[in-house]
Structures are given as structure tokens and as C-alpha cells.
Amino acid sequence: MKQQSLASQGVFEKYGRKSRREQFLDEMETVVPWSAMESLVRPQYAKAGNGRQPVGLSIMLRTYFVQQWFNLSDPGVEEALYESAALRRFVGVDLGVAPAPDETTVLRFRHLLEKHDLRGLMLEAVNIHLEAKRIRIQTGTIVDATIIHASSSTKN
Numbered sequence: 001m002k003q004q005s006l007a008s009q010g011v012f013e014k015y016g017r018k019s020r021r022e023q024f025l026d027e028m029e030t031v032v033p034w035s036a037m038e039s040l041v042r043p044q045y046a047k048a049g050n051g052r053q054p055v056g057l058s059i060m061l062r063t064y065f066v067q068q069w070f071n072l073s074d075p076g077v078e079e080a081l082y083e084s085a086a087l088r089r090f091v092g093v094d095l096g097v098a099p100a101p102d103e104t105t106v107l108r109f110r111h112l113l114e115k116h117d118l119r120g121l122m123l124e125a126v127n128i129h130l131e132a133k134r135i136r137i138q139t140g141t142i143v144d145a146t147i148i149h150a151s152s153s154t155k156n
Helices: 020-031 034-044 057-069 074-083 085-091 103-115 118-132
Strands: 135-138 146-149
Touching (some): 020 085, 034 057, 034 118, 057 074, 074 085, 074 103, 103 118
Antiparallel strands (some): 135 146
16 A cells, blocks of 8 residues: 555544545546556656656556546646545555656657557556456546446447
8 A cells, every 4th residue: 555644644523424436536546457557658768767756656557547537627737636545545645755746747658658659558457457347437527427336248
């Protein structure tokens, strides 16, 4: 489990429940093959050098997926990470330690994926993984994205 600062844990909340977004993100945590995604991207991802330290690959991959799932622009995903504790927890951003990826970093990551044609490979890997678990994703708006466990007779 990722270590979080006191500020990011929400320990002062007395009442609460998980939103649909949080439930969706919890499910995606378990169904997306994150280590396989990282293995696909790692050879092309920036290495630490003399310049600015790159944002962690796990954070960038999760930011990219959140951007796709919730149809967010580069500035939109940056803003969403600052507004939503649920998204920050899922992505692995702890504002007590480091800022969320900025829109330029998100743009560069997307361009890296496009340049090396990794988006198609990632989609294929996720689809194969989900199909093996007999899971189908049905999309809609941000509030009704659901996961459907398909029966064995379902082809889609």
C-alpha cells in the first residue's frame, strides 16, 4: 500500500461513504493489469538525469487512464486531481509530498504513448486481461460508468 501523509488520509471525517467514482476506481485498481502496463511503457519512459526529475511512471499511467475514463482534457485532469481526493488516492498523488502532474507533463506523456504506438498495445493488453476475467466495461457519463461481469455466453 502507498504511504500517505496525514493531510491526504481524511482521518478527520466522521461520516462518509464511497461515491460511485470511488467504487469504480476501486474496481479498476483490481482489474487493470498495472504491472503489465508499466512494463510496456518503461523502456520508453524518461529516466532520472541532470534535469527535472520525472514523475513516477505509475502516477502517469493512472493519470492517463483517469483522463480516458472520465473524458478529461490535459488541464482538466490536472484540475480534477487537485479537486478530488478519490482521484488523488487512485493515482497515487499525495499533495503533502509532491504536486499533481501538471497539464504539460500529461501532454508529454500522451505524446510519448502516441509516438511509440503504446496506446493500442495497452488497450489490447487490458482487453485480453478483462476478457480472461469475463469482465466487460460499459461506459457512460462520469456518474454511471459501471463494470459488468459478463456471462460465459456473452461475446462482447
